[in-house]
Amino acid sequence: MKNxxxxxxxxxxxxxxxxxxxxxxxxxxxxxxxxxxxxxxxGTKKRNIIGKFIGxxxxxxxxxxxxxxxxxxxxxxxxxxxxxxxxxxxxxIIDQGHYCEIGQDQSDGAFTVLLDSVxxxxxxxxxxxxxxxxxxxxxxxxxxxxxxxxVLDEDTYLNxxxxxxxxxxxxxxxxxxxxxxxxxxxxxxxxMINEEEVIAAVKQISFESDxxxxxxxxxxxxxxxxxxxxxxxxxxxxxxxxxxxxLDNGIxxxxxxxxxGAYETLLKVKYDFLGTDLAGGATDYYEVMDKxxxxxxxxxxGFVLCVDGEEYEPKDLGYSYCDTEGEAFDAGxxxxxxxxxxxxxxxxxxITLLVNGESYTLK
Amino acid sequence: xxxTDEKFMSAYDKxxxxxxxxxxxxxxxxxxxSELSQDTFIKLYTYDGSFDSDEHMKAWLIRVAxxxxxxxxxxxxxxxSSPIPEDLPSEEHHELNELLAEVMKLPEKYRVPLHLFxxxxxxxxxxxxxxxxxxxxxxxxxxxxxxxxxKTLRKEDWL
Numbered sequence: 001m002k003n004x005x006x007x008x009x010x011x012x013x014x015x016x017x018x019x020x021x022x023x024x025x026x027x028x029x030x031x032x033x034x035x036x037x038x039x040x041x042x043g044t045k046k047r048n049i050i051g052k053f054i055g056x057x058x059x060x061x062x063x064x065x066x067x068x069x070x071x072x073x074x075x076x077x078x079x080x081x082x083x084x085x086x087x088x089x090x091x092x093i094i095d096q097g098h099y100c101e102i103g104q105d106q107s108d109g110a111f112t113v114l115l116d117s118v119x120x121x122x123x124x125x126x127x128x129x130x131x132x133x134x135x136x137x138x139x140x141x142x143x144x145x146x147x148x149x150x151v152l153d154e155d156t157y158l159n160x161x162x163x164x165x166x167x168x169x170x171x172x173x174x175x176x177x178x179x180x181x182x183x184x185x186x187x188x189x190x191x192m193i194n195e196e197e198v199i200a201a202v203k204q205i206s207f208e209s210d211x212x213x214x215x216x217x218x219x220x221x222x223x224x225x226x227x228x229x230x231x232x233x234x235x236x237x238x239x240x241x242x243x244x245x246x247l248d249n250g251i252x253x254x255x256x257x258x259x260x261g262a263y264e265t266l267l268k269v270k271y272d273f274l275g276t277d278l279a280g281g282a283t284d285y286y287e288v289m290d291k292x293x294x295x296x297x298x299x300x301x302g303f304v305l306c307v308d309g310e311e312y313e314p315k316d317l318g319y320s321y322c323d324t325e326g327e328a329f330d331a332g333x334x335x336x337x338x339x340x341x342x343x344x345x346x347x348x349x350x351i352t353l354l355v356n357g358e359s360y361t362l363k
Numbered sequence: 364x365x366x367t368d369e370k371f372m373s374a375y376d377k378x379x380x381x382x383x384x385x386x387x388x389x390x391x392x393x394x395x396x397s398e399l400s401q402d403t404f405i406k407l408y409t410y411d412g413s414f415d416s417d418e419h420m421k422a423w424l425i426r427v428a429x430x431x432x433x434x435x436x437x438x439x440x441x442x443x444s445s446p447i448p449e450d451l452p453s454e455e456h457h458e459l460n461e462l463l464a465e466v467m468k469l470p471e472k473y474r475v476p477l478h479l480f481x482x483x484x485x486x487x488x489x490x491x492x493x494x495x496x497x498x499x500x501x502x503x504x505x506x507x508x509x510x511x512x513x514k515t516l517r518k519e520d521w522l
Contacts (some may be wrong), residue, residue: 006481009462013384013463018383018396020379022371026371026372029407029409032408242495272470333470
């Protein structure tokens with residue numbers, strides 16, 4: 001490849017598509033929020049922050065455990081445990097004060113849905129709903145229900161809804177109220193960690209038993225708008241890695257990302273499938289994906305995460321996503337993942353991944 | 364060196380293509396590249412530190428640009444709740460020079476070192492430093508990237 005031709009071609013692209021003049025760029029830089037070059041906070045900046053805080057507070061009340069008790073909410077973590085007893089991690093996150101109350105409800109006559117609050121960590125935010133089913137017979141027949149909702153930002157919700165799947169969550173019946181269900185739904189991190197407005201649009205409520213109506217799936221249309229303050233979600237730690245190549249059977253797995261969250265530790269790898277012996281000349285990944293998943297599971301199943309001498313075995317092994325047009329990352333490139341139990345990244349002195357006797361440093 | 368408005372504009376004129384091109388080589392989308400390039404220059408404008416030389420500033424800008432790209436991808440990390448990242452969009456693809464288009468089709472781990480090597484004339488050590496990779500990894504990726512290009516480019520187009 002001739003560098004002069006490459007450089008000229010790239011310069012042409014730059015000149016055509018990045019046409020901002022220096023004066024225009026300077027103007028943008030000067031008018032951009034947070035461009036005070038003096039480290040001392042100016043009055044304007046202070047006012048902006050206060051305004052932002054008030055704006056956020058209007059949509060979402062942050063309640064620490066202590067303040068909540070004083071306000072009469074009782075221990076929030078214990079309330080959560082009452083409805084979601086198996087999810088001790090979330091209960092502890094709430095106990096630590098990572099929680100924000102939304103308190104918006106809507107009704108369409110058949111159902112009343114309350115978006116009670118948001119909690120979880122930055123990798124796995126949770127939306128807590130309370131659903132009241134007005135048809136008592138329907139409620140009588142079902143110990144649980146299934147709630148579906150789009151959780152997106154406004155632009156995506158209005159313009160690119162087709163590209164997204166709905167989030168969903170099962171709700172268990174309240175121990176005391178026969179027609180009320182509590183749903184803890186996993187929300188999309190990408191839209192909930194930016195302190196920007198989120199739309200949760202509840203679209204469907206489904207039941208396993210519906211002998212009277214034989215409908216099972218009920219369309220609803222209830223939109224909730226809210227903002228999630230940074231401190232409502234517990235911080236996670238993520239790292240990008242370069243040059244960690246894990247080799248197995250001619251497949252070069254590039255470990256490029258790890259997310260150390262309160263619920264789990266996620267590792268992501270990517271690899272080229274084209275040209276590998278396992279692909280056997282196939283260029284359509286969907287023809288061979290099962291083989292690749294089997295190999296990945298066999299390989300990654302032996303990984304050990306070692307944190308200050310303590311060893312952890314894998315929790316879940318992922319299935320790959322990829323397509324021949326390169327939608328995942330690049331043409332011919334696929335990605336897959338695995339999880340380990342949650343660990344304390346910040347407190348750990350050393351984190352290594354043990355693979356077939358080789359040790360790879362993650363911290 | 365204190366960043367006066369004049370110095371900022373001069374730096375922008377000299378380095379706008381450096382910043383835009385490295386970002387485009389990552390994201391391969393003109394709108395995203397333009398937005399991230401502007402963010403990068405805004406960071407330069409608000410930077411409180413100083414640079415020893417123009418080369419130092421250039422290396423800093425490339426590093427900031429790469430970090431912006433990583434953050435850009437990070438915000439789309441949850442595949443189930445994000446649109447599926449697109450490969451080189453067709454309109455971008457069609458208007459690119461053939462050589463550039465072939466480089467842009469390579470996986471990120473090959474095309475970014477190749478870009479820095481051929482566009483910035485960076486040495487292996489300089490690429491390793493800016494990408495935070497071992498020298499040997501950069502060397503391997505440059506070789507593999509070039510090998511892949513050899514399969515698609517006409518012979519007279521590769522070194």
